[in-house]
Amino acid sequence: MNSHPEQIIAINRLSKEFTTGAGNTFLAVDSVSLQIPRNSFTCIVGPSGCGKSTILRIAAGLEKSSSGTVQYNGNQVSKPCAEIGLVFQEYSLFPWLSVLDNVASGPEFAGVDKDKRYKDAEHYIRMVNMIDFKDAYPHELSGGMRQRVAIARALANEPDVLLMDEPFGALDAHTRILLQKELLKVWEMTRKTIVLVTHSVDEAVYLADRIVIMSSRPGRIHKVLDVDMDRPRSRAIPEFGKLTDHILKELEH
Amino acid sequence: MAPALLAVIWIALAREIGNEVILPGIEQVSRIVLHPTEDLISMGSLAGNVLVSLVRVIMGYTLAALVAIPLGVAMGYYGVIFKFFNGFLNLFRPIPPLAWVPLVMAWFGISSLATASGIETGQIYIYLDNIKFAMLFIIFIGAFYPILTSTIHGVRNVNKTFIDSARVLGANERQIFRKVLLPAAMPSIITGMRIGLGIAWMCLVSAEMLPGSLSGIGYMITHAFTLASTDIVIAGMISIGAVGALMDAGFRHIEHKYFSWRRQAN
Numbered sequence: 319m320n321s322h323p324e325q326i327i328a329i330n331r332l333s334k335e336f337t338t339g340a341g342n343t344f345l346a347v348d349s350v351s352l353q354i355p356r357n358s359f360t361c362i363v364g365p366s367g368c369g370k371s372t373i374l375r376i377a378a379g380l381e382k383s384s385s386g387t388v389q390y391n392g393n394q395v396s397k398p399c400a401e402i403g404l405v406f407q408e409y410s411l412f413p414w415l416s417v418l419d420n421v422a423s424g425p426e427f428a429g430v431d432k433d434k435r436y437k438d439a440e441h442y443i444r445m446v447n448m449i450d451f452k453d454a455y456p457h458e459l460s461g462g463m464r465q466r467v468a469i470a471r472a473l474a475n476e477p478d479v480l481l482m483d484e485p486f487g488a489l490d491a492h493t494r495i496l497l498q499k500e501l502l503k504v505w506e507m508t509r510k511t512i513v514l515v516t517h518s519v520d521e522a523v524y525l526a527d528r529i530v531i532m533s534s535r536p537g538r539i540h541k542v543l544d545v546d547m548d549r550p551r552s553r554a555i556p557e558f559g560k561l562t563d564h565i566l567k568e569l570e571h
Numbered sequence: 572m573a574p575a576l577l578a579v580i581w582i583a584l585a586r587e588i589g590n591e592v593i594l595p596g597i598e599q600v601s602r603i604v605l606h607p608t609e610d611l612i613s614m615g616s617l618a619g620n621v622l623v624s625l626v627r628v629i630m631g632y633t634l635a636a637l638v639a640i641p642l643g644v645a646m647g648y649y650g651v652i653f654k655f656f657n658g659f660l661n662l663f664r665p666i667p668p669l670a671w672v673p674l675v676m677a678w679f680g681i682s683s684l685a686t687a688s689g690i691e692t693g694q695i696y697i698y699l700d701n702i703k704f705a706m707l708f709i710i711f712i713g714a715f716y717p718i719l720t721s722t723i724h725g726v727r728n729v730n731k732t733f734i735d736s737a738r739v740l741g742a743n744e745r746q747i748f749r750k751v752l753l754p755a756a757m758p759s760i761i762t763g764m765r766i767g768l769g770i771a772w773m774c775l776v777s778a779e780m781l782p783g784s785l786s787g788i789g790y791m792i793t794h795a796f797t798l799a800s801t802d803i804v805i806a807g808m809i810s811i812g813a814v815g816a817l818m819d820a821g822f823r824h825i826e827h828k829y830f831s832w833r834r835q836a837n
Contacts, residue, residue, distance in 0.1 A: 378739055404739040410732045413832040414754045424740035427750070455832050475740055 326479060326511050327354035327377065332386035334372050346372050348536035349386065354479070354513055359505055361522035362515045362530045365569065369537025370515045374481045377513070378404040390479065400428065403477035405468050407484045411456040417443060417467050418452040424475030435474075442470040445504055462493035469501065473508065482514040486521065498524055502549060519565045523558060524551055531568050541568055595802035603806035611803055614791050621810050623701050624775055624787040630702060631710025632771045636764060639715050643722025643760075644752055653723070660719070668713040668774040672705070672781055679704040681783065701786050706778055713774035714767035721763025725756030758830040765822035772815050 334347040347369035354360055362370045375381045377388045379398040388395045390402060398404075411420050418436060419426075421443055425435035443449050446466040456464055465485055472480055485501075486494045498521060505512055516522055522529045526545050533540040543565070547557055578597060585594045603611070607618035614620070646653040685691065685699035729752055737751045753760075779789025788807055795803035 380735055380738060398738045398741065400741045402739075404735075406732050406736065408732075409730055410736040412733060412736075412751070412754070414757070414830075423737075423750070427737070427740055427742040427746050457832050471740070 324355055325353040326356040326391060327352075327513070328389040328392075329353075329373070329377070330387050330389070332373065332376065332388060333384045334369065334376065334381070335384040345536035347376075347383075348538050350537065350539055351386075352530060352539065352542075354511060356511055357509050358511055359525060359527045360513045360530060361526035361528070362513065362532060363517065363519055363522045363565065363569070364532030364537070364540075365534045366517060367537075368532040368534035370532055371483050372537070374404065374483050374513065374515050378402055378481055380404070400424070400475055401478040403472035403475055403480045405465075405472050405480065405482040405485045408461065408464070408488045410468050411464055411471070413456045416453050416455055417448060417459075420456070420467055421471045421474045424471065428475075439470070439474050442474045443467070445473070445507065446470045446500065460493075461489050462497055465489065465497060466500070469504065473504070473510075477510065479511045479513065482512065484516055485514065487516070487518075494518075494521070499550070501525065519562050519569070520553070523562050523565065524553070529565065531565060533569075533571065540571065592799045592801050595805065599802045600805045600809070603802060604809055607810075611791075612795070612798060612800060614794055615786065617788075617791070617803075617806060617810060620786060620788045620791045620807075621814060624779065624789065625814065627702060627706050627787065628710055628768075628771050628775050631707040631775070632714045632768055634707065635711045635714035635767065635771070636718055638711075639718035639763075639767075640722050640760060643719045644726050644748065644756070646719075647723040647726025647756070648748070648752060660716075664716055666712075668709050668770075669777055669781075671709060671712055672778060675705045675708045676783060679708065681705075705783075706775060706787075709778045710771045710775050714771035717767040717770060718760070718763040721759045721766070722756060725759025725763075726752055728759070729755040758826065761822065761826055761830065765819060765826070768818050768822065769815060772811075772818065776811055 329350055329352040332347055332350045333345065335343050336346050337343050346367075350369075350373060362373070364370050372381065376383050377395060379395050379402065382396075390399075395402065412423065415423065418439055421439040422435040425438060430438075440449065440452065443452050446469055448463060448466050448470065451459065451463065451467075456467070459467070469485070486497050489497065501512075502525065514522075514525060523545065529543045529545060530539055531541045531543065532538065543561075545561065547555075547561075551558060553559075581594070581597050585591075585596045588594050591599065603609070603617060607621075608616045610616055642656070646656055682704055683700045684702040684704075685696050687704075688699060690696050690699055733751050733755055734747060737747050742750065775787070776789040776792075778784070779787035780793045784790040784793075788811055792804050792807040795801075795807065
């Protein structure tokens, strides 16, 4: 069935048109094709309005494409499924549930019994270093803590692919760097396939195996770069700066 | 401070006027309030009448909440259902609940739960006969709109990311309603229920004051007025205020205790 078994996600000539309030249509995503290898860490960078979040939402099954398809393991994605998780930028935790209940909510929807889902949830809460706060409520946590919980919640659903839509976009610089480090650890532990959308070139260079550079209006793939640096990467080495600089120049086009 | 000041003014005025039909003494009214189970001029006791009104309000109100909340959730979530019901509901919204009384009396007359259940004698009959359909209907109308409006508002303002998150985590439509929309809109629903209860209580007491009513705190006040027992009138008003304030405090307690997460910025 699957012609590229090593490609877990295949995006084929994906386009998305939006209609504005005035009745005009504009092309947010224009014929984007992209293969995501299993266990890889892909970052999509691009200016705002390049449709990068839209691609992610379509891949998560939250939105329909205007044309083209997203395939997961050879099957077309048309609605959300447990195998593909999505982490939002902010305000995604259910404020009426504790950290533990938030993280256990995916398995709860799936009908997993209480003991098992709490045990699994605690495992992932521990993984993101939030175990001391498992009974806290989202409003009692800082932005960085909330994103850790959001990541744990996505992981507790045991997805194959983890899509992340600017997960650290609302955080201060220091917290952001800390969470990038932790995300890499989580990735190394779980070996999920991660696709992370960001507008920070630095973040992409720090995290990714492969960087997809997009251009805007209409959203197209401008270039795909492989990153060949050992992890953990140091921002101090010349290679890091050179690649960052190169991508920034590409984005100007 | 304010109640003490009011009491001082009351005592002074009562002494000055010296007519207990216009303003009875504070001690006279307090005696009635402090002995609520005493029978008053053969209309039953203060507590008994308050209880009758309370039972009426709770029944009509529960009915209103049971209809308004599910309808509000559906209207808030599905644009089609909103469009379907909204015009119709808005037509009836401006009609004051008490303006329904004549029509409702024509429909239901003095039929009560007793008539409906077929019990025509004994103590149970007296209890059931106190619950007139006409009264329930007025309470229903009074409570229905505030609950409906705030439920729709609450559901509409649910952060879309919560719904998207639940979808991505694998929730089906039913789970989105029960585990996301309802809890997320609950603070707004509770506020609507609090306002609805206040209005229902006011409507009921007013409805009880109209002809055809033979029990309840509203009836007691009107009847006491015709007998020039102003002390009972004031004692009755104090009870109405106290019951209303207690119910409101109960809801506030629930809001504070269970919805402190609302402080979160969204």
